[in-house]
Amino acid sequence: MKKLMAAALCLLMMAGCSDAYASVTNKNETIFKVGNTTVTRGQLYSYMQAQDGGYTAINTAMESILNAKVEITEEMSANAESTMSMYESLLGESFESYMMSMGYPSLDAFKQDLIMNEQASALTELYIENNFESLCTTYTPRKVKIATFADQESAGKAQAALKDGKDFAEVSETYGNTGSKDSIIYTTQSSYPTAVTYAVSSLTEGMVSDVIANDNQTTFYVVVMEALNPADFKDEAVSAIAGINTIASDAMLKAFAESGFNLYDKNLYDAISKNYPDYIAE
Secondary structure: OHHHHHHHHHHOOEOOOOOOOOOOOOOOOEEEEEOOEEEEHHHHHHHHHHHHOOHHHHHHHHHHHHHHHOOOOHHHHHHHHHHHHHHHHHHHHHHHHHHHHOOOOOHHHHHHHHHHHHHHHHHHHHHHHHOHHHHHHHHOOEEEEEEEEOOHHHHHHHHHHHHOOOOHHHHHHHHOOOOOOOOEEEOOOOOOOHHHHHHHHHOOOOOEOOOEEOOOOOOEEEEEEEEOOHHHHHHHHHHHHHOOOOHHHHHHHHHHHHHOOOOOOHHHHHHHHHHOHHHEOO
16 A cells, blocks of 8 residues: 555656755664663664655655645545555454555554545646646547447447437437447546547537547447537546646646755755656756
């Protein structure tokens, strides 16, 4: 579960760094002993720098930014508790030890990761709300119904029935639609054949497409256009755009930029340059 925040690593942006080095107060102070081995504060810091590779710095900065921009709501806490309960029910008595084995020092730390994920989702939605028009121009969300068939004959009969105004659910049942029976929000990133994307881009509201075949002529589609204006289905459009791979990273990059994230330790900067080179701003 320590990997819960791994996706968020692609959200990082770095600002410039000088050749300064952080110093550790009382670096010779003993932190712990194991048998005849003594570990000092300075040794521990050096070890963390070498082994951590910048992850803690990234995660800590991210937590600070999220807390500044997104209030933790009761719903977020409840969702985190629900997720913890789900894992506990799956893992039983081994739940806590499993979390420890994944690198969490406590169950509270695991819950904090879950809450950070909730905050990151809220930040993404806020980013979409604030940039809704430009994102809709880029991803052109449309509200459609898409029937999917294994043979052209069934698709042709369904298409004729839909053009005659028959109910989509009834047509789906009659002719064996194997796809979704509900409306979906189609964007330029939707995983359908190019021919389907072209049909969606050319339909007006209320229109039914021709039968569309995939490249191998093994699957056939019929599209019904329900709505073209994203403002008419805004909540659904926001959710669909939030599911696009790059959107969460774009949202966090913007948050980092607005927050003025800077590094002042050369070792840390070098570690992040090595392990996460794409996250350092030019």
